[in-house]
Each structure stands twice: as structure tokens, then as C-alpha cells.
Amino acid sequence: MKESFLRFFRDKPELQPDIIYTIGDFPVTNSLLLTIFIIFLIIIFVIYLNKKITEKPKGIQNVFEYLYESMINMTTQITGSKLISENIFPLIGSLFVFIGLSNLITLIIPGLSSITYDSQYLFRTPTNDFNMTFALSLGIILLIQIQSIKSYGFFGYLGRFFKFKEVFIGFKKGISSGLESIIDFFVGILDIISEIAKIISLSLRLFGNIYAGEVLATLIFGAFAYGLPTVWAVMSLLTAVVQAIVFGALVAAYYSGSIDENKIFNN
Secondary structure (H helix, E strand, O other): OOOOOOOOOOOOOOOOOOEEEEEOOEEEEHHHHHHHHHHHHHHHHHHHHHHHOOOOOOOHHHHHHHHHHHHHHHHHHHHOOHHHHHHHHHHHHHHHHHHHHHHHHHHHOOOHHHOEEOOEEOOOOHHHOHHHHHHHHHHHHHHHHHHHHHHHOHHHHHHOOOOHHHHHHHHHHOHHHHHHHHHHHHHHHHHHHHHHHHHHHHHHHHHHHHHHHHHHHHHHHHHOOOOHHHHHHHHHHHHHHHHHHHHHHHHHHHHHHOOOHHHHHHO
């Protein structure tokens, strides 16, 4: 059967990553291999950049200092506090670099995701693996809860969700206030579900956008071999950066909403 010269075929990305080999009972997937590779690249670059830092900025140091100030200002707009922004910047900055590079690496290194080993793809975009995005989101939300406990104290933290004290005080003021406090009590219970939903929301948003992008890329590359794939590649670069920014912005918002600035930074 004759095929159009404008068409070529590539495999549609699977939902589950390929297991390349196992260490005991621990599976080493292609997404984990690329994650390790990315972390290695980041470490090498940080060591290189650290050697280039001088008291009088120049060259690449100017670029990164500008990016630092821009990210601090953007985070401050979200948190409403420069103190919080500077405190959580190592976390937000690390997330931005890791997620951004994870999204971009198969675009900036052509053919990386096409390398095979024993008929399996050796590398897979980490953020295209729900296991990775879920683990990342779970770790972030647990860290935020720990910081919230540090800020409010253990019982103060529980009091944000189980508002028994507010119900008692409400009924002391009167029936009307007591009924309102009961509503607030159930809202506090729903906040527990909200905290759990943050994990699902963060992980699915990142995974869904990256996976959908790769599926659409497969369809576009399959239909048009010239012209349109170039436009799509440029759009993918922009999307990869935007998703990293969105993830970091949401983490900053969740963090600032879960702590008491005066308590945590004055201790």
C-alpha cells in the first residue's frame, strides 16, 4: 500500500513506563533513569556555576542573578511576603529547574527518548510518568504539612481542621453563633480532604499536560512530516516552561496558606 511522503510513524507513549531492569524487588524504569541523568546534569552545572561566582557579577552570573530576582518577585506576588519567598526559594527554584529540565530535555537533546535497550525505550520524560509526578507532589505536600506543624504547633495544626474549641466558644455566645461554628467545624473537616486533593491535583495536572502534549506530538508528527512539527516543537518548549512555573506557583500558594509567617520565622 502506497503511503504519503508527508507521513511517518512513531509509537504512542504508554501510560506506564518500561522497566529496564530490577534491583532486588525494586524496578528501575526508563523514567527513573532519565531522572537520575537530569539530577547528574544539574549537579555538574551547579558545580560549574559555583566556580564562576564572583563578587562583581559578569556573564552567566548576571543572567542567573536576574532570574533569581525575577523568581523572587513573582513568588512574592503569590505569597504576599518577601520573607516567605526568600525562605522557600530553594524549594521553588529546585522544582522549577528539575521540572523545567524534565519537560525540556527530550526536546533539547533530539533522539534521547528514541534510544532503545532490549527493544525498550531507555529514557522517558520523568514528568510523563504519573508515578514520578505523584511522588513529587506527595513529598511537597508532606513537607508543607511539616512546616505547618512547625508554625502552629501540633495541637494548633490539628485545630485548623478539628474546630472543637470554636464550637464550644460559639455555643457560649448563643445558639446562632453555635450553629455557625458547627458549619465551620464541618468546613474544617472538608479541609482535610482539600489537603489530600492537592496531591492529586498537582500530580495529575503536571502529568496530564505533559502526557497529552506527547500524544498530540505523535499525532501531529504522524500526519505532517514538515512545517507543522517545527511549530509544535516551539509551542512544546513554551508549554514545558509554563508547566514548571505553574507547579512552583501552586506550591508557593499552598505553602504560604499553610503557615503563620510571624510564628515560623520568629522562632
